[in-house]
Structures are given as structure tokens and as C-alpha cells.
Amino acid sequence: MDGVTEDMWTPYKHLYSVFRQAMSTQSGVTSDLELCLKKYKQNFTNFLRNPPKSEKSRNHLRNVQNDGVTMPGQTRKMHLSQDLIDEAFILSDMFDLDEVFAMELLYTAQRQQMHHPGLPRGLVAVLLYYDGRKAISCALRDMFQAVSGVSWSTELPREVTCLVTNYAQNLVEDSNILGRLLELLEEMDLDKECILLTKNRAFGSKKHQNQVLGLYEDIQRALAMALFHWSAQRGLPRPIAIRLLQLLANRKTTDADGNIDDITTIMLMALLYAYDTSVLLVTDHNNPLTGRLPILSDPEFAKSFLDALYAQNSWQIPRLDAVIKYSFGLTLASLRHAPSQLQAAALSVINRDEQLIDEALAASVFAFFYRLLLEKDLVYTTEFIYRRVHLHITDFIDFMHAKVSELRGRADESARTVISFLNEGLEPPPNLDANYEVLMLCVAKLYGDPRVTIKLCNEYWGPSDPTAALKNSSRSVSLFKFISLASELLPQTLFKSYLKMITGLTRTEFAARCAFNMLKHPQVSTATYAVSWDHFFTTLGNYYNLMRNDFNTNINTAGDTIYRSRSVPRSITQRETEHLVAVMGIIQAVAEHDEISRIMICEQPNWQVPQVLLGLVACSTPLILKAEILTALAALARSRETARAIWSHLEDSQIIATIPTASSYGQCSLAEEIEQNESRLESYKLTRGILQLLFTLMTNHMPKSLGVGSRKPGYDAYFNFVLESVLLKFYNRAYKDPAEKWQVGAQCLKLFYFLLATYRPRPSDFEEMREEHPYSGYHIMLQLQVKSDVLRLLLMIVEEARERLDDYNRFRGKELLEECSLYALLLLEAALAKQNEFFEAHSAANCPIQLSGLNRMLLDLNPRSRKPDHVLNIVKFVTYNSWLPRHTLAAVKILKAVTQLPNVSAQILSMYAQNGTEKLEIRQGFIECLEMDVRVSQPSDDLLDQLALNDHLPFLGFGLQEGRDKERNETDTRMEIYGGAEEELHLERKPARIELQLKESIVQLFEMNLSQQLPNFVYFLLGVDVLRDFMANEKQHLGIEMYGSCVNSLVLLLEKYLEQQRHSEDYCEHTASIVERIYRLFRGLCANRRTSETILRYFRLTCNDFLLRHLNSLPFRQHREDHVLHAMGHLLTCVAIEVKLAATHGQTTRYKLLCDILLMGAAGSDVQRSGHALPMDLPASNFFAMDLLPGGGGSIGMMGPGAGAPPLSVTGASSLKPPLLQETAVGLHANRLLDCLCLEIESNDLPRLEFFDSQQIKSLLRDCVATGRGKAGTNLPANLINIRQLHDILYDELRLVQSTIASGQRKAITAEIAVFLEHAIRLNQIRTQRSATLAFMEAWSQLVQVFFSSMPDAVLPLALRRQHIVDIVEKILIKVQPIQPIIEISIQGSETVLLLLANLRYCCYQIENQRSDDQSDPNDTQAQAKKSLGVGSLGGRGENGTNSNNLRFILKRLVEWIMVSEVKSQKLRINLYGALLNCLRIVKRMRSDEEQEFQETVASRLETSRVSIGLELRRDDHQQLTEMAAAVISQFGEKLIETICHDAVTGHDVCRMLALSCLDMVSELNAVSTLCEFVSMRGYLKHMLDSLAKSDEALCGILQPVPDHMRPLYVYESHMTFFTRMANTDMGARLLLGERALGVLSNMRVYDLQPDLKASELKRDEPLAFIPPLDKRFRSILLPALSLCDAIVNSLGSHNNSAALQVLNFLFAHIDMVEAMLRTATPFMDLGHLQQLAAITSLFARTTTHQVTALEDTLDVENDMELRNRLGRLQQLMIVVFGRFSVNEATIRRMLQQEQVHAELAEAGKTQHVKFFLDIAANLSLYCRNAVTSRVKDSMTSKYLLTTIINDVTPLSGKKDGKKLTSIMHTILNQLKGSIGYYLSQKSIADNLLQQRASLPNISFGPSGKQSFLELSQRHNEKRSELMQAVFIAEQNLYLLWIHLDFYLRNAVVHANENRNAINESNLLDGGGHNVSVLNASQDEIVQLKQLLISTFNETFCTQLITASEDYTVKCKGFNASLLRRIKALVQFAPVTVNGNGNGNDSTGYPF
Secondary structure, eight states: OTTOOOSSSHHHHHHHHHHHHHHHSSSSOHHHHHHHHHHTHHHHHTTTOOOOOOHHHHHHHHHHHHHOEEOTTOSSEEOOOHHHHHHHHHHHHHHTOOHHHHHHHHHHHHHHGGGSTTOOHHHHHHHHHHHHHHHHHHHHHHHHHTSOOSSOOOOSOHHHHHHHHHHHHHHHHHSOHHHHHHHHHHHOOHHHHHHHHHHTTOOOSHHHHHHHHHHHHHHHHHHHHHHHHHHHHHOOOHHHHHHHHHHHHHOOOBOTTSSBOHHHHHHHHHHHHHTOOGGGGBSOOOOTTGGGSHHHHOTTHHHHHHHHHHHOOOOSSTTHHHHHHHHHHHHHHHHHTSOHHHHGGGTTTGGGHHHHHHHHHHTTHHHHHHHTGGGOHHHHHSHHHHHHHHHHHHHHHHHOHHHHHHHHHHHHHHHHHHHHHHHTTOOOOTTOOOHHHHHHHHHHHHHHOTTOOSOOGGGGSOTTOTTOOBSSTHHHHHHHHHHHHTTTTOOHHHHHHHHHHHHHHOOSHHHHHHHHHHHHSOOOOSSSSOOSHHHHHHHHHHHHHHHSOOBOOOOOSSSOTTOOOBOOOOOOOHHHHHHHHHHHHHHHHHHHHOHHHHHHHHHOTTTOHHHHHHHHHHTTOOHHHHHHHHHHHHHHTTSHHHHHHHHHHHHHHOSSOOSOOSOOTTOOOHHHIIIIIIHHHTOOHHHHHHHHHHHHHHHHOOOTTTTBTTBOSSSHHHHHIIIIIIIHHHTTSOOSSHHHHHHHHHHHHHHHHHHHHTOOOOGGGGOSSOSSOOOHHHHHHHHHSSSOHHHHHHHHHHHHHHHHHTTTOOOTTHHHHHHHHHHHHHHHHHHHHTHHHHHHHHHHHTOOOOOOOHHHHTTSOBTTTTBSOHHHHHHGGGGGTTTOHHHHHHHHHHHHHHTTSTTHHHHHHHHTTTOHHHHHHHHHHHHHHHTOOOOOOOOOOOHHHHHHTTTTSOOOOSOOOTTHHHHHHHOSOOOOOOOOTTOSOOSSOOOOOHHHHHHHHHHHHHHHTTTSOSSOHHHHHHTBOTTSOGGGOTTOOOOBOSSSSHHHHHHHHHHHHHHHHHHOOOOOHHHHHHHHHHHHHHHHHHHSTTTHHHHHHIIIIITTSHHHHHHHTOSOTTTTSHHHHHHHHHHHHHHHHHHHHHHHTTOHHHHHHHHHHHHSGGGGGGOEEOSSOTTTTOOOOOTTTOOBOGGGOBOOOOSSTTTTOOOOOOOSSEEOOOOSSOOSSOSOHHHHHHHTOOOOOOOOOOOOOSSSOHHHHHHHHHHTBOOSTTOTTOOOOTTOBOHHHHHHHHHHHHHHTTTTSOTTHHHHHHHHHHHHHHHHHHHHHHHHHHHHHHHHHHHHHHHHHHHHHSOOTTTSOHHHHHHHHHHHHHHHHHHSOSSOSSHHHHHHHHHHHHHHHHHHHHHHHHHHHHHHHHHTOTTOOHHHHHHHTTOSSSSSHHHHHHHHHHHHHHHHHHHHHHHHSOTTOHHHHHHHHHHHHHHHHHHSOOOOHHHHHHHHHHHHHSOHHHHHHHHHHHHHHHHHHHHHHHHHHHHHHHHHHHHHHHHHHHSOHHHHHHHHHHHHHHHHHTOSTTHHHHHHHTTHHHHHHHHHHHTHHHHHHHTSSSOSOSHHHHHHHHHHHHHHHHHTSHHHHHHHHHTTHHHHHHTOGGGGOOOOHHHHHHGGGSOOOSSOOHHHHHHHHHHHHHHHHHHHHHHHOTTOHHHHHHHHHHHHHTHHHHHHHHHTOOTTSOHHHHHHHHHHHHHHHHHOOHHHHHHHHTSOTTTTHHHHHHHHHHHHHHHHHHHHSOOOHHHHHHHHHHHHHHOSSHHHHHHHHHHHHHHHHHHHHHHHHHHHOOOOSSTTOOSOOHHHHOSOOHHHHSOTTOOHHHHHHHHHHHHHHHHHHHHHHHHHHHHHHHHHHHTOSOTTSHHHHHHHHHHHHHHHHHHHHHHHHHHHHHHHHHHHHHHHHIIIIIIIHHTHHHHGGGSOOTTOBOTTOOBOOTTOOOHHHHHHHHHHHHHHSOHHHHHHHHHHHHHHOSSOTTHHHHHHHHHHHHHHHSOSOBOTTSOBSOOOOOOO
16 A cells, blocks of 8 residues: 555546455455455545645656656656646646646646557546546445444445444544535536646546546535445534525526426435434334434434424425425324334424425425436435335325325315316316326326336335334235225226336336236226226227228228228227226236236136227327337237237238238228328327237247148238338338437337347248248348348448447437347347358358358448448457446457458458547457456346357257257247256256356457458557558567557466466356466467467566466466366466476576476475566556556456455565475375376266167267367367257157157156257266366376476476476376277377386486496595495495385386277377386487497596496496396286287388387397297298288388378387397397298398489489478388398397398399399498498398308209309409409598598598498408318419409409409408508507597596597598508408419419319310410419519518407407418419410429
């Protein structure tokens, strides 16, 4: 309160808001109220007295203008503008207000200007000034109303009542507040105020002027009501009463009708209550305050008041003194019956009561009551004013028996005088006494006026009334005698008055029953007639018989035969008409309020009421009588039974022509009556009567067979009559009373709306040839879907209503205009709601009528304004929400329907572009709607209310009752509204209250337009700055207005709901639905790319961390309800989006706050936000809609019981409150949220039915299921049963079989239908609950997944993060049972487990790395040493033991889930297998060689003790986890393997891949030792191979230029990975070979589809696409097969001939691919081709062994010639490729340069290129060695040499005439020298890398140190591998060199002739028969070779060779030295001369 600005508005509004809050709540605000009342005591003491203007303040403002002023919270001075100071001076002069207060008021107006669009600051200040005065006036009024007194008591707490009473009593006694009220009422003059405001230009627009004047009148009314309240409760002191009497005498104010105004009426009633003693009539009159009333306690009051009354000679208002005398006389009369002690104060004047009454009667006091007082609306709308007038009538009848009898006698005399004068034909004298007649008219008007809100007429109908609260029954007896004896000897002149009195007293069911009985059994009288029903209806029958057209059937043959003679009917006189009108009134009153009496009147055969009444209408009776007859018939038609008879007689009477006739002679036509007579008289009561009759008939009963026989059945004639004769003409007709125009229009539109709302479009409606007319609603719908006069009229009505209402003026007929415009809007709304269904029926009927569509026509040009402003006129009604909420709801729904069209929202915004003020007013209207309080509920059974609030559909109600199906027999338009809320069966949800529906519709409007293109109208309403050019910069952030936006109002609603959740257990389904929609809207805004950051920033900064607070408040109460679950789910989704954005933008602090809430549980309540309120400076709504709290609090009522809940106000730093629902379990907040889910959904079995077939019933249920939201005519979510459709189908079926069933079965069938409908409703409830549960589960899962996947490393320690993940995973595994009735829940839970386990694996890896890093610090402290020993929080046996148990639980539950869950969902299986893989990978981590080396290096740098202990602990931990996993897997054994294998064979592609990966992982863990045998023995391996074979075609499709999908490739890779894992074991390889796995691969065609290698080389420069290039796809298929072959060879060894031959057969099967690769092989191929070539050459090198060579010798040459040819061809190609891949510096340099050009990753590409190049060279060298190695019987012979294998050495030497031996020896020598040269060049680099790694200072210094170590280790290992390959190449080529030299230099030369036979030369002849034997080596060739060897094998080269061999040779390090010695010996001792024939003559010895 201290922060309230001291202006003339804010403190008063704050005072009134606190007072209202105290009055509306039960407790908790007494202290606030007391403080507030004390603070503003001075304001009440000087009530409405402004601080006067002063020269000091004026000078101060002038000085501030020059010097400036320091504002609170700022350091710099702010200078005031001259305009502001001038405005302050104007306000000060105008209101005599202190200048400083005027300045503060202007500042407040500046802040409130956003709520008053279009008004400048000064005019807003004027509004605020008057609104502030109104607020304090209303506070005083309500304070006096809450005072304890004698007239009423409140339900406020006792302490509040005492506080208010004492405070008010002090004001009255000490401050003379009552005198101040009288002073103000006397001073306040509306005309003078208008002159003052006009003079100072304080009036703005017409609207502003009316608002100001309305506020001024409200102030006057509040002051008068304050005086009235005090007077009614405590009476008025004598001086105040006399002063009020004098004020009334001198007051002359009248309203526009010439009647006394409301203020004078209230003051008069306050004076009448000043001496009221009616409290003495109450049985319990022991009120201690009774004796304190001034009339009873002040002995001078009565005498002084009476003296003052007589002393007042002149009265400005005539007969006002008579009312006071009459009232005071009754008070004195009542004191006569009071105890003697209470009479003492007025004893001196108590006998003057009759004198006062006589004087009042002589002044015609009842005429004042009747003509003036009872005409005021205020009398009927204010309960205690009405009760006071009621007592004035009843007291007179009760206390003045003699006066009543005397008045009756005078009335009889006056009657006789009148009759005698009339009989003489003279005018009666004017001075006759008419008090008795006027008294009866007063009774009639007081109780019979339609404005009456409380029913007190029952007091007149005898003491049997149980509601009587009188102390004895004498009063009831007196009142009953008054009405019963009044009919005795009733003269004609009193007949009308008497009937009107009885009519007025018949306003309840009890009174109507009593009146019917009284008139049915009249008292015996000697009069000529008795007032009874028989008399009434006999007389009416006589009139009808006399007046009807009785045609003479005799035809005059002599004269004109075409004319018939007719008798002249008797006419009805004026007096008779008046009497008959009175009779119609009593008939109408009784029939309207009592159904039994209504039916008895119609069914009495002697009376024939419907026939007689309709006959009179058809006769030439007066129009006024016809109108009353039709109104009476409307009342009689309120029952179904009576309506059927009236329809029949109405059809027979033809007053509305339904059958065309050739002549209308003698026929009464209502259309002609209206057109000719009523239009001339400009009064349309007959029109209103027939409209009322038709509406009542159509709403109660519309028989389908109406008109059958004489015409086509239907109601088109009646519809056309209303349309053509009334509706289309009413707008342009002249009216004597302008209000009647809108009354006629409202009745027409009301009828049309009912017909449209109850219409269901059908294709049959559009058929031209049909047996009956379509339902009338079809014609209305058709008129509204085309450009018609009806649509034009509706839009004109809406436009005129908007224009009239926009002035905020009060005029006659305003309520009727509002009603008429309401039904116009409802018609448009209903037509839009049914438009889609209507269009579907139109399309199905193939109708030629062209429909334009109402939603599109509303966007057309308005012919009156020539602008497309129809929608703008409709939307304008939103600004009238404070008093027209239904109009606002209809306007919002129309706007919602129109904006469904594309780009309409942007078009509407552009319409407002030229007028920014109106646009802001509209937005302010939407804000007021969202902040609207829930008003006091007024129960209404109006059918149209139910239709309008139930989406324009007949309301099915709350229960099925017997007999409802009977309605369906006749019509399908009858509304089913019976039943009560107590029934358990709810066919439909009860429609929400209007305020809640309005809020929900607005949120729906926003939600539907979120996806519309920006800018648009909805985003403007939300507060988004639509003036920016959004499309100019997509990254530009949008802005949301902090105040004056709907987003702020929506936040207010949620804050109010959150606060209500904390204090109340009440649950309102409609409120929860609104909350759900708001959260969903916010989710849409958060998910929108353009608005997500903006709205989240708004929530965070402006709304005091809205999302964080609401997240902390979860779960809400009633969290099991579907709406609440959805709301919580949307909130979690918003939080997930903010989590993702916080991680994306690096907002670590924000992420930490969210983390504290989600993971710290109750600790999250310590998180605080400082700075803003909650939300910051919540905006104040327009004070016309709601009262404001300072700082922005507002009352946002959401529920009926809690409508008066205190507004939310939190200031300063706001800490997060604990969750609304504290769970008993202690744990993570995220886990508590999961606890609120109930996953055990109850089942609902189909009940046992006797009359319906169960299969057909199930089929019917399926047919009635909604396929999706938005289906025509429904608003159901998907999978919900349409109860309305099911209900109609069942009752239609019952109607069809009703003639074939027994009468007793009907009730049983109806009951069974009710049971079945209840079953359907239960199904809907279950499905809705399941949907909500799944939605919340999805949102929760999404939040958890995003949270842990996006979490920065700095937010949580890894160990803590790991523990939280483990806790959540365990919670999910416990909560979500393996066998889940909702399979989607299982899928969602398994998906979350999968992602969390992936994050858990990452955490475990990081923790393990961190633990190693912690142990690697050489400067570690003792604490770190303890940590490494397992004492700390990040490691050790204790923690790992716990982790092991956790992992065991998780792994076991996952395996159980996999085995238990059936194959209902492949997605579930996929998630489970993925989770299992992640869990197993945590147990068995894959480490690279570099990481292992790093661990060893770290360990080597630590002390010995720490090394041994740390390594042992880690080794034990890993071993323990591995053993645990293996034990869990082995526990389930072969059953688990069989389950996985089954999925691997038959599952979805992804499921198969993951299942195979699981098998691979199980094999790696060795958990099941017989895995390979099991897979093979059970046939799964064969199935897998068959599946692999079947995938050949699909894999071929992968190699298409644009494949359909890549799934077959991924499944293939999974299969091959598993096969390769099997092949890595001896048993697995044998099983694969036994199942002919390689045979399957050999038969696959895909390996032959090698892409063009040249084309692939040309495409190396093309950019990478999403789909890999063709050659990469082929290698993805080929390389796994080659890897499988390699694994088989590795497992079985190269000595396994079978394996080697099968591998070769695989290669031979795809010889084209192999040959193509070998033919095009060069070192300069791209990396992929080199990898492929390396794999192929590796297989050839390792399978070309001695045994295979020997096996070839045993082959049958004839049968296996193809194999020999293949081998020979491949051998030739391999040797040629061997020559191409020569290791030398030039080749490698060229190759690396090419790689640098083409590869993106240069270093990695270079390393890989060199690796594959050396691998290929090594493979080729090994192949050549294996090729020349054979079994030898002695060392002198060799069967195979390269010289004998290769035929053409041209590819090797590059010369066509090159010598074979020289070329081969040069190739071998070059390879040898190149490999040693490469070794020497790279050895120093490897040593340098090793030295760099060893010189790293501290490898544990952060991640960079470890990364540097790993990078250096990787580079060193790669270089080491290259060096080993180089040495291997040198070894193989050294051997090749030796074996060739050994042959040529020793055997081939020395023993040429001897060994020639050992060499097969038969195949060594060229094509010309020339001998090309290798033995014919020339001497020069030998000499050159020897010289080459001598120059090569010098001392340096030999040393390098020996050094390389010693360093990198794995086996037999001395073997190379031995070979080198032999080579040297051969070179040294080889023969130097040979003979011409090649035979050497000179030989040397051997060195051995």
C-alpha cells in the first residue's frame, strides 16, 4: 500500500479493490482491509472533497519546469514539458484540485493511456478523475451495504462485519457522512457538469463524452444507494430524515419519459426506509438493532417529521408528499400492532394514521404509484426497493381493512354512476373516485410486470404457502380475502382491473394453480354472472359463433350466381374488447406457469379453447384482441400435448395460407392484416403475437405429418410467411414506438436461429422431387450461403447496432436492439459452424445451386460504406464485452471461422491500417475479455441459451428418461433438455459459462492463426509488433508489448489458476480446458521459429520467469484429469524448447536454473529471481470491465465458487514456491512428475445386451468413431465416439421397429439404450485419459531427452549427472511395466531409456577419462591419492559397486522387457535393442590403441605404489562390470538368444540390424559360449544367409543412379558384421563354411556391378551429396564381403585348403570385377579404389599357398581348364600390378600431391593413401613370393619363377623389346631399394614424433594435454605401421631377388644342360614357334645383372638393410642377413663366362 501513487484515481481504486476482495472472500484479508480503511479515513471524512488548488503548488510546478525534478530511483533530473504543466493547471482550475495532485493524475493517465486507445492524456485524466470518485463512492455504498442492520444480513465473516460496521458507525456519528451525502446529492447537477467540461474542452469523442457522463451518473447513483443502504439497515437520524424530506420537496429532476429519475427514486426510497417498521412483522424480531431505529428510539422523530412534512408547502414533484404521508401513515398503523414499549416514541402522533391515509388517498397516491413509481426499472431490479413497495401495498390491505372496504364501496358507487351515464349516452363525470381500481392495477403491475426478479405474489394465495415468513397467518388471510372477495358483485367497470390484478398475481406455479382452481370453482354470487372459466370460454364461444362467416349455401338462380349471400357479423365494442383482452391475460398467465392447468384448459371438451380462439383470429375481431389471443395461444402451446392440437387447428384455420386458393373472398389472412392494418397503425402487436405462437409451437413440437393429404407436408408456408411478410419488411416499416422495430426483428431472428441451430444438413434436402418439404433450417442455411436479402438484412442490423452502440449512449429500445443484433450474430455464427457440413451434403447431392460460402461473403464490399468492413463491424462487438458478453462470444467465433481462410488474418489487419485507434480499441476489447470476471450465475432454462452455448446443437442433456424416444417419433428437431445433473450418465458435457466460453474461443482463435503468415491480425492482438518488416530479415527478433497485450492477459489467467490451485481443491472442467489451451498456445508460440526466442524472453524477463515458476509448481492438483495432464504436457514442452535454446546459445546460467528445478527436487525452491514482480507490472484492464489493483493485479475469475478469489500480487524478489502437490517420495522433481501418471487404465467391457446383437453393436461403435478433429458437424478428437451420432442412430432404429415390438418392451429397450450409451461414454473417458497420459508422457520424455542430450559440461559434475540419469532410467523401468496396456507409453518410455543410456555411456566414458586424468597429475595431493584409491566421490569400490548394481538392474530389466514384450511394435523392439546395446557398451568400452597407450604412459609416470593400486582397481572394476553383464546375459541364456535371433530374422529392417548388433555384442562378451553353435543348429544362420541371398536384387537397386532407399544396404552391412564376428572364431568360420556362406556370396550378382572405374576417377571433384556416390555404394557392399573372407582366412589359417579354395572361388565367381580392378590399378587411384584393391590383393596373396598350388596339380586339366586359365590370367595381372606399385619417392610424392588436390582432409587423406599403397605393395610382394615358392625335392630346382609365370614384360619395362630377366630383376631391385629408401626417410620422422610425445610436460593438464598425446601417438603408430610395411616389402623382395639369382647364377648357367629337363618348356613358345626359354639368358644380360647387383649391394645399402631388418622384423631377425650373405656369395662367385649355347665353362665355388 505504501507504493500506491497519491493521485485522484489510484488510491481510490486500490481502496475499492481491497474492499471488494474482502467482501468476496471468506478470510485472510481482514488485516489488509483494516489497514486500508485506516489509511483512507481522511478521504471518507472529507468525502469527495478535493485538495484545493494553491498558489504554492502552482509556483512549485513552475520552478520544476525550469530546475527539473529528481524521480524516484533515478539520479538525473527530469524537466517537465510546458504542455504537461498547462494541462495540470487546466485540471486544477476545472476541478478545484491541487496542482501537484493534478500532475500526478496526468502521470497516471499517461500510464493508463494504453487502455484507452485514441484518447490523449488529458481526456484520460478526466476519465480517471471521475472513475476514482466513482470507486470511493462505490466503496462507501458497499460499506453501508455490509453494515449489520434490520433489513438484511450478510454471509461475511463476523470479524469483517464488525470491522465494517464500527468503521461506518464512526463515519456517521463523527464525520456526518450522511449529511455530506445529502450535500453532494444536492450539489451534483449533470447539466452544470456538462457546461464545465465543455468550457474546458474536457470532452472528446461522443464515446468519451458518454463515458464521462455515465461515470458522473454512476457517482450520483452510488451516493444515493449509500444513503439508501444506511437507511434500510439503520434508519436515518431525525435531522437527516427532515433534511432529506426538504431536499426531495425542492428537487425537480425528470428523465426522458417525464418520470422521476432514478436518483430521486432512490432518495425517496431511502426516506421511506428511514421510518420503516416492517421488521416488526418478522417472526424473529429479537434483533437488538430494532430498538435503535430512530422511529422507535427518538421520541421527537415522529412528531418532528410530521411537522416538517406539513410545513413543506410546495413540492416540485406533484403528489410526492402524498406518497410520504401514505407511507408514514402505514408506519403509524403498524406501530399500533407493536408492543407498547415500542409505541412510546410515536405515541403523540400514532392516532393520526388514518388522517394521513385519507389525505394520501385524496391526493390519488395509488395513481402516483401506478403511473410513476411502478414504471421505474429500478423498482424491479433492486430487491429491497421492490420489497418496500410490496409492503406499502400489503400493509394497506392488512392494516386498513375499513379503508379497503370503503374504497370498494366508493368504487361500486362510481360504477353505478358510470353505467347510468353511459346508458343515457353521456360522458361520465371526471371526478369519480378510482382509488380501488387503481389499487388493483397497482397490484397487477407490481407483481405482473415482466421486469420482476423476485416472486412475492404467493403471499396473496392463502396461508398454505410454505414460503410465508409472517409471524401469523392473519396477514395471509387478509391478502387472500382481498383477491377472493373482490370478485363478489363485481361491477363491469372493475372487471378489467380485477382480471389484471389476478393476472399479475399469477406469476408462479403455485399462484397459477390457485388462480385456476379459484376460477374453476367460483364463489356463489347473486350477480348476473360469475368470474369463472366457464363464463370466459362460454362467452368466447358465443362471440365466435356470432362473428364467423356463415355463408348461405342457397344459390340465387335469378340473379348473379357467382356471389353468395352472407350474414352481417356482430361487431365487438371497445369495452368488450378491453374485457376480452383481460381474459386473454389471465388465460396466458395461468397457462404459462402451470402445465396441468394448461392441459386442462385445452382438453376441456365443452370449451374447445384452441378452435374457438383461432376462430376468433380468423374473424373480424379488433387487432389488439387478435394479438392477445395469439399470445394466449402461445402460452397454451407450451406443452407437447397442447401444441399438437393447436398445430392442427392452425392448419385448418388457414390464417396463414398453406393451401393455394383461387379466391381469397371471406378468408382471413394474417399477412394482409399486417400489411394493411398494422402498417397503417404503425403498431405491430399482432405480428409479435403470431411470431410468439410460431416460436412456441416450433420449439415444443413439430409433427412431421402436418398438412398430409391436403398438401405436401412441411413448414415452408409458415417459414415463407415469417420471411416475406415480417422479416424482410420489418426494417423499412414505420413504427410509432421505435423500440418495437427491434422487438419484431428480435422475435423473427430468434425463431430463425432456433430453426437453423436444430438443423442437420442432409443430401436429401437438396433433392427437388421429394415427398415432403425439407426442414425449415435448410432454407435459412441456403439463404446465408448465397447473396440474399436475408444476409444483407443481417449485416445491416449488425452495422446499425454497432453504430448505435459505439456512441455509448442510452436510448429507448437499446436492450431490444442488442437482442436483435445478438440473434443476427448467432445466425451468422451458426451458419459458419454448419457450413462445411452443408457443403458436404450439397456436394453429395450433386445439386446445381451455386453456393458462395458465408465466410467469403463476409469479406465482400459493404454496399453502404463501400468498404469490406463486415468483419470489422462484427469484431467491434468485442469492445462491448462488459455488458454484451454473448455478442462478444458470437463475434469471436465468427472471426475464428472467417480467419480459417488463407491470408484473411493479414487482410483484416490491413483493413485497420488506416485507423490505428480502432485497432487498439479492438485489442483492448480482447484483453478485457480475457481478464473478465465470472459473473454471478443466473440459472436459465432458455432453449436458445443452451443452443448458443452448445455450438448450435440441440443439447442432449444429462440423462435418459423414459418417453424421450416418443419425441423422436414425431420430429428430430425437438431439443432433449430433460434430466438433471444428479444423473451419473452425462450424454454431453454441460456447456461452460459465457465468460469461460469467451476466453476459450479467444484462445482457440489465437491458436488457429499461429501458422498464418506474418504480419497478421492475431499476432497484433497477442501483442507482437506487427509493424516491423519481418521478411526483410529472418533473424530479426520480434517484440512483444510489455503491457496492453493478450499474451500478458493469458499469463495473468495462468497465474490466477496457479494461485487458485494452491488454495483450493475444487476442479472445474471448463477452467481446466481453458488452461490447457493457453498452455498449448504458448507451446505453439515457443515452437514457432519466429516467435520462440521472443516469447521465452518475455516469459523470463517480463513475467518473472514464468516457465520456471510453473515448472516448479508441477504437478498440479487433479493431475489425473485429462485436461490437467495435457496442460502439464504443454508446459513441459515449452520448457524443453527453452532448454534447447539455452544450450544452443550457450546460456549456462539459464541451463543451471532449469537443472536445479528438474534434478534437485525440493532444493529447486531456493532458486530466486530478483527484479520484477509476478509478472512485472501486470497491466491494468479498462476500469469499465474490471477494478484494478495498484501495480497491476486484477481479479481474474475462472470458476463459479472461486469467482471472488483474491487477485494475485507479489512484489519484489520472488522465490520459487514448492510444487502444488508434494509427493511422499523424495527424489528428483522429474521423477515426481512421472509419478503423477496413472498407467493402469481400467477396462470397459461391453455390457450384456438382450435386444441388440453384440457384433452389430461393435460395428456401430466403430462407425461412430470420429476419424479426426474438425469433421463436419463434430468437434471431437480422433478415436472418440460421437455420442450424438450414436444416440440418433439408436433412437432411429427404435422408431423403425416400434410397430413390431410389444408395448412392454419399449421401456426395456430404452433402458438398454441408456446402458449402451453409458458404455460408449465410458469408452470415450478411457480413450481421452489414455490420450492425455500419452501426451504427458511424450512431453516428459521429450524434456528429459533434450535436457540430458543438450546439457553443457559445466552445468553438472559428471558423476552427479550419471547418478541422475541412472535414477531416471530406473524410475522409468519401474514405472513403465513391460506388459503395458498402452503400447505407445512403452514406446515412449523405451525411447527415453535409449537416449538416456546413450548419455549415460558418454558420462561413464568421460568419468573414466577424468579419473585417469586425476591420477596422472604428478603433483597430486594426498586427497587425490585417496580419490584414486576409491575414497573420493568419483571413483572407488563403493561407488562402482553401486554403479554395478544399478547397471545390473537396468540390464536385467531391459533383457526382461525384450523377452516379455511381444512383437506388437517394431519401434518398441528397436528402442529396447538400442538401449541394450548402449548398456552393454558401457560395460565393455571400445578403446583405441592410442588410448590404451596413454593409460600405460600415465601409469608409468606415477609412483610404484599408486601405479599398482590404481591399475589393479581399474582392472578389477572393468572385470567386475564385464562379468556382471555376462552373468546377466547368461542367466537368460538361449531363450534370450532365440528371441534376438527371431527378431534378427523376421523383424523390421532396423530391428534386424540392432538385433544382429546385439548378437555381435553378446559374442564379444562371451556371455553365451555356444552362441555360434546355437545360431547354426536352430537354423537361424541359414535363415540369415537366405535373407542375404534374397537381398541381392534390393542391393542391386542400391546401385541405381538414384536409389529408392538405402535400407537394404544397412541390413546387409549388419549381416556381414555379424558373420565377420562369427568368422573371427575357428568354430564360427567353420560353421559359415559349412552353411556355404561364401557360396551365397558367390551367387550374388551385386558384386559384378562394378561401376566404371574411369568414370569414377573423373567424378572425384564433384561435391558430396546426401546419397553417397555410386562407387562408394558399391564398395560399401563389396568390402564387407572381402572382410568376411579375410576373417575366415585369419581364423582357419592359410593352410586350410578348403577355406582358401572357397575364397578363391568367391573371387573367381566375380572375376570380371577383380580383373577390372587389377587392369586399372595404379597408385594414383582414389582412396576408395586403393582400399578395394588392397583387400583383393590381400586375399590373393594369402590364399596362393603351397597347398593350393599342389592342389592345382591334381586338378583334371580337361574339366578345370577354366580355373587354370583364370589362375594364369590373374597371376599375369598380379605381377603387372606388382611392377606398377613400386615404392619410390617420385611415385609417393606424385600420389600425395594428387591427394592434396582432391581430398578435403589433407593430412588424413595422405596417411590413408600411403597406407593403402604400402599395403598393396606388400600384398603383391607376398603374392610373388608365394607364387615362386614350391615344394622342393632339392635345393637346385624351382618350378615357378616370375620369368616363367609372366609372358610379356612390356608392362614392367615399358619397352616392347625388353629382356624378361632384366625387367623382372630391375622391378625387384627397385622395390627393394625403394622400400629401404622410404624406410630411411620416415624413420627420423617416427623417432621425432616419439621424442615429442615423451617431452610433453604434463599430459593430464586439461583435455589439451591428453589430446596432444593421443594425436602424437596416432601419428607415431601410423608411421610405425608404414615402416613395418616397408621392411616387410624389403624382406619379400630380398627373397625374390635371392631365389631368382640362385636359379640363374647357379643352376641356370652352370648346370643348364643337366637341369633343362626339370623345366617344362612346352608352353614357352611364342606364336612363331621361337624358343623363348628363360634358360637362354645371354652373357651380356648376366654380366649387366651382376654389375647392377654389385653397385646396389654396397656396404652402405647392406648396413641400412640389416638395420631396418633388426628394428622392425617381427620374426627371424637373422633371416635377412643370411639372404644377404647368400646374394653376395652368388654375385661374388657367379661364373663370368658362358658359351655360345648358354653352357658355362668357368665356375667358382660357393661360399657355404
